[in-house]
Amino acid sequence: MSRILIVEDEAIIRSALKRLLERHDYQVSEAGSVAEAEALDPQRFDLVISDLRLPGEAGTALIERAAPTPVLIMTSYASMRSAVDALKQGAVDYIAKPFDHDELLDTVAKTLAQHRHEAPREVSATSTTIPQAMIGNCPAMQAVYTRIRKTAPADVTVLIQGESGTGKELVARAIHHQSQRARAPLICVNCAAIPETLIESELFGHEKGAFTGASAARTGLVEAADGGTLFLDEIGELPLDAQARLLRVLQEGEIRKIGSVETRHVNIRLIAATHRDLHALSKSGEFRLDLYYRLNVMQIDLPPLREREDDILELADVLLASACRRHAREGLKLSRSARREIRDYPWPGNVRELENALERGVILAEGHLIHPDDLGLSPQAALRPMTPPTPPPRSAAGAQDDTISEEDLSLEDYFQHFVLEHQDQMSETELAQKLGISRKCLWERRQRLGIPRKKSARSRAS
Template structure:
C-alpha cells in the first residue's frame, strides 16, 4: 500500500489526517516542520507528500524540488490561494483548500496515485515502447500497471439514472468538450468533475477547482484572470490567475451561476478564443484549458432575467450532465447509507454499530433535501451520540415536515397505523405493506397529489413505488 508523508505543523490537523488515511489502508509518515520533512524525503520510500504551504523552518512549496519524482499535494486556506497557484507553477500535482472534506481528500489522493502508477508503467516500458499513455489508461490488465480510474472510483450508484450518468461521463471525459454539471446542493457535482478529469487525456495535468460563490465579487476577476502590477489598490506585483494556472489541464468552476456578469463576459472570451487578458493589461494570452462548470441554479431561467449571459449559457451547455437528487434514486438511498455508515465507523473507530430497521425505514421515507451530504452528516451525528449498537430514527435528527409526521410515526416508533389500516394487523406491516395498503384503500377517493402528500413523498416517488409493487392506478369511469 502507498506510503504517504503528511507535513503539517498543527498537531490536531496532522493527527486527524493520519487517522483518516490509516483507516483507508494507507501507510503514513509524519513531519511537523520543514527539517523533519526533508529528513523523511531523503530516508524513506514515499509515494505521495501532502504538505501545508507554511511550515516552521521553510515553505512547504520548497519541498517540491526536494521531492523530485514524488508527487506533492499542497494544502492551503482561501487566504493563501496565491500560494496554491505558485505551488502549481513550481510542480505541485494538486492542491486542496482548507477546510476540505474527507471524500475530497481521499478522491484527490486516489487520482494522484493512479496517475503516478501509470507514469511508472510508461517508464518501465521504455521510450521505444508502442504503449502510449492512452493505451495504459484504458487497459485494465496492463502487466505491472494498475486498473484504470473509473467513475465508480469517485461516485456511487446502482440505480438506472446513475448508471446512465456514469455512461455519459465515460463518453464525454476523453473529449475536450465543455461540460455543465447540474444538480442540487450535496449531490456530488465536484466528484463528477473529478471523475471527468481523471478519465480525460489531461489526467496527468492540473485540475483546479474554484467555488465562484466563495470568492468576493470584487476579487473574482483578479483570482480567475490574474492582474498586472498597479491594476488596482494593493496590486503590488503582477500575478497569474487560476485560469492560467490550469493551462494544459482542467478548470472546474463550481456554482458558476454566482459569477458576476462582467466576469461572465471575460469567461466567454476564454471559451471562444482560448485567450485571457489580465486585469489592467492590454495584452491577451493564449491558454489551453478544458472547462467544467457546475450549478444548482436554473441558468436558462437566469438568462431570461438577465442574470446570466445567454451566449455563455449555450457555450457551457455543450454536454449537460444532470445528477439526480437522492430522493429520486430509489434503493440507492439505503445502499448508500450502508456504504457511508461503514466508512464513518472505520474513520471514527466505532465498530459494531448498525442501523435499526426503523431507522432504515425512516431513511427510505425522508426526502433528503441536502442529498448525500445531509445523509452523511446525519449518520455521523448519530454515530457520535449513540450509546447502543443500533442507531434509532431519533438519533438521525431527521426534520420531517408536517405532511410526513404520521408516516414517520408509523415507521420510526411502531405507533398505531392511521385509522385507514386495520390496527390488529399493524404490527406485522412493513414499509412496503403500509404503502400498498394505504394506496389501495384510498386511491379511489384521493388524487395522486393527495396520496403523495399524505404519505410525505413526491408524486414521482409515488409513481415509482406503484411500478415496483405493481399497483395500477384506478381507471376513471366514463
C-alpha cells in the same frame, strides 16, 4: 504497501494524519521540516504530503527535491492562493485544512494510482464502471456514468445540472481524472462563494494598482488551470462582466488580467455546474445566451436523491461507514425504523443532507444502533409550506457580522425559512444582502444546514 512521508511541523496534526493513513494500510514516516524530510531521502517514498508553511523552508522546496516522487501540499483555506502557486510549481494536488478524512484518503489513493501508471488511464466509452468515489447504481446514475465515460476523453466543455448536493462536483472530478488532462491541475471554484466584487480578480487575476487594494499583481484561477481543467460551480451566479471575460477565454483561448492590456494564451477545459435553469436566466438577461450555448456542448443531468430510491440505502450504508470511521465509532448500525425513515424521506438537500444526517446520527447515537431521532430529520418541516417568521432585530454590530451565533438556533431557523421562502424570487446576492451576510457566508450556511436551492425541491416535498 505504499510508503508515505508526512512533512508537518505541528506534532498533533502529524500524528493524527499518520494514524489515519496507517489505519488504511499505508506505511508512514514523519518529518517536521524540509531539512528533516531530506535526511529521510524523499525519493524513496511513493508520496510526500507536505505542509506549505514550515519553519525554515516552505514545503514547495520538496517538489523538486523529491522528484519523481509526487508531492501533495497541505494548506489552510486562507492560503489557497499559495496552494495554486504550489500546483504551478509542480505539486500534484493540494489538500485544504481542516481535512475531510474521506477526501484526503481519496486524494492520496488517486495520486498513488496515477503515479503508479505513468500514462493516463485508457477510458472505454462504453464501460459503465462506477467512477471512484461515486456510490449508487440505479438506472439514472448508470446513464450518468456512461455520459462521464463518453465525455471525459472528448475535451469539450461540459455543463452539469442538478439540485444542490446531488454530486455535481464529484462528476466534474471524475471527468477530469478520466481525461487526458488528468495529470494537469483541476481547479475548482464555487462562483457563489466568492464575493461579487472579487470574482473577476479571483478568476482572471489583476495587475498591481488595478484597483484600490491591489498592492501586488496576482495570477487568476483560470490561468492556474492552464493545461488542465477549470470547474466553475454555480456558474449561474457569475456576474455579467465576468461572463463576458469567460466567453473570451472560451472563444479565443485568451485571458487578460484586470488592469492589463496584454493578453495571454490559456488552454483550459471548462466544466460548469448549476442548479439553475441557465436558458431561463438568459431570457431574463441574467445570463449571456452566447455563453450558455458555449457551455452546453455536452450536458449531464444529475437526478435528485428522492428519484434514486434504489440507491438511498446503499448510499446511507457507505456514508455511515465513513462517518463511523471519522468519529472512531465503527460498528454502529441503523435501526430498522431509521432505515425506513431514510428510505421514505424526500431529501431536499440530496446526498449532502443525507451525509449530514448520518454524521449527526453517529455523534448522537448512544448504543450500537442509530435511531430516527438521532438523525434529526424533520419530515413534517419538509412537508409544511414555509412562512418566514418576522426577522429578529439586528443590532448595528450584528449587521456587520458575518456569523449567526452557533448557540442561537432560532436564528438558524429564521435563516432556513427566509431562504426557502425567497430564493426563487431573489438572486444569491440579493438574498445575502437581505440577510446582512456575505454570499460566501450564505453559501456556507446552506451547506451546513443542508438547504437546497430549488423551488422544485420544496414543492415536491410539499
